[in-house]
Amino acid sequence: MSAKTMDTDPGLERVTAAFDEAFGSRANGVWTAPGRANLIGEHTDYNEGLVLPFAIDLAARAAIRTRSAGALRLLSTLGEGRVVELSTHTLKPGHAPGWSVYPAGVVWAFQERGIEVPGLDLALDSDVPLGAGLSSSHAIECAVATALNELTGAGFSAEELVLITQRAENAFVGAPTGIMDQSASLRGRSGHALFLDCRDQSTVLVPFDAAAAGLVTLVVDTRVAHSHADGGYADRRQACELGAQKLGVAALRDVSVADLDKAHHVLDEVTFRRVRHVVTENQRVLDSAEALAASGAAAVAPFLDASHASMRDDFEISCEELDTAVEASRDAGAIGARMTGGGFGGSAIALVPIHHQERVREAVLNAFARRGFKAPRLFTVNPSDGARRLA
Template sequence: MSTGRAARVFRAVHGTACEGVWAAPGRVNLIGEYTDVNDGFVMPFALPHLTRVAARARTDGRLRLHSAAAPGAVVEAAAAELVPGAAAGWAAYPAGVFWALREAGHAVTGADLHIESEVPAGAGLSSSAALEVATALALDGLYGLGLARPELARLAQRAENAFVGVPCGAMDQIASACCADGHVLRLDTRDLSRRQIPLDPAAHGLRLLVVDTRVGHQVGDGAYARRRAGCESAARALGVRALRDVPYAQLPAALEELAGIPGAGELGVLVRHVVAENRRVEDVAALLDAGDARAVGPLLTAGHASLRDDFAVSCPELDLAVAAATGAGALGARMTGAGFGGSAVVLAEEAAAGAVEKAVTGAFAAAGHRAPHVFAVAPGAGARRVA
């Protein structure tokens, strides 16, 4: 896919030239899973894979949507009729962004959009956030709204929360909007303070691999929402605003307190994961600041064990990917994203990366699983206008 192709297809579908093409990337979360819905810390980086939106403003209050992934139809809606639940499938995401902008008081009167995406859908790499952020950036550009990137990301998150109905945190949209080339983003999801930390795997003789298990990843089926609700219940039981406010040193005491509260004891595993995961984010940031990227590996693997055993959001394919990778000499590996399928991220020595990939694909074949898609990544740039 290319920017030129997006512009050409826009003309073919909508009968006129677009005013520009905007793009936003998917993301890999290096460390910090389910911490964003607990006001905690995360550390994502942008993928080189982009979602592109070719766009043109309309003045008639109509929104016309076309996707290369569903080439047979144009989805059309009246701006005044857009309410949560009014759109379904892929169209709900750009329609939700249009709705969120209007709800926030921005004068967007309509648009023709054509969407093309390289971000694998259902792979836990934030294809939905890439679509939302690219759409928001396109509308911002068309109408000269002048939105700061964090504000744009928050509106994209609102679209997913309130319009699509997925109670995600802010990480995915912030990562897509704000990441910088050659850096991971250390993000405090409570106040959205951000720090770009350099990470150049090749300069350290390392390679980052993504293993897309090709197991469908769905966050809208209730399992994600139940875990978020459990974390919120645990925070109330502990008398804190969010689990981010439980210091790591006080984790044993917090678990003991929960165990003594009727009906709340089963929440302890959620607390243990979130509190320890916040600590892992801080530890990874310190290691990268010190230039010791290799030492990050064991923290990734520990994070996967916590997601598998405490948070219970892994799956056999993700567990196999992590076990096969580390068994073949990878420095560390973990599932990335909300889980229940999707992808794993692997940190390996450059010289060992081929053997790690071979071990993972061989393990999947031996287990009778569908062949995974394994590819190398490096931190890329966030959302931008591309034409």
């Protein structure tokens, strides 16, 4: 797969200029990793279940130069333009400020694996919307991990990089996420969704070509910021672990739809609904992958609707803005829609016939205005290639 050029990725010029200005000379290279949209399969990843995300054509970029000393100098075009200075010798959780926690966490996780990481000058740029549920943090981590894998000669496989970035996210950032986001960012391919078994990291590329079906994938960023480090995500994960323990299984992956009647008699009502979402969501991932392979992008639409209802009612991770985005999209002509990402804010995705796109956009904006919500950001995304060297 060919790297993008500066003509097709304006972010490359932006991050290169920022690096040159901050550090006074050229970087060793620029690496990129995309955000992701999850087509279906929410909160199943940490339950050793099934997911169907795709890497999107919005990405983070890291321009990096190695240094002989242990200084870690970090700059983000998204921040205040101030260089954050840390040391590779003293990195530990809880001691990296703000956005620097993401690249610093990856350095720390490489060191945990016994890799000697040199000092670094690093400039970061991203056009993945922050807090939108499109995995902006994992895009940063995967870009940095891909760069360090090359610069240190570590030679980790994509599967190992997934676990390294998960370790950074869990132990350094403090967010109890699974492996879906990193897997999509590292292993995604243009024109495809990634069917991922989170138990063994096996993957199958499933064609996802909305344009061929006369559709666009519209993202409605509600601009209600969310964070995986917040308590709601952790509470849902704990409920899933409790459900698995009470049902006597290693993970909810081992519970089938047929087992739910029995589970209802074992679990309290709230824990049961959390479990029911995960179990039925795993089945929806299977059904969606089969439908895409057999019939194309439009066939996944009813599973999107069912997924949103499950997240809204059983897992209770939606919010008024997300529900408004989904309902307004469907009423205006979208063939299927759901919230995407960890929930409690972020984005919804809608499969929209191309000739209805403007009508759906207008309907969503009007619905938000009527409810007194902040105006959402609306844009389309397409399946993209995963992390790679850009220049």
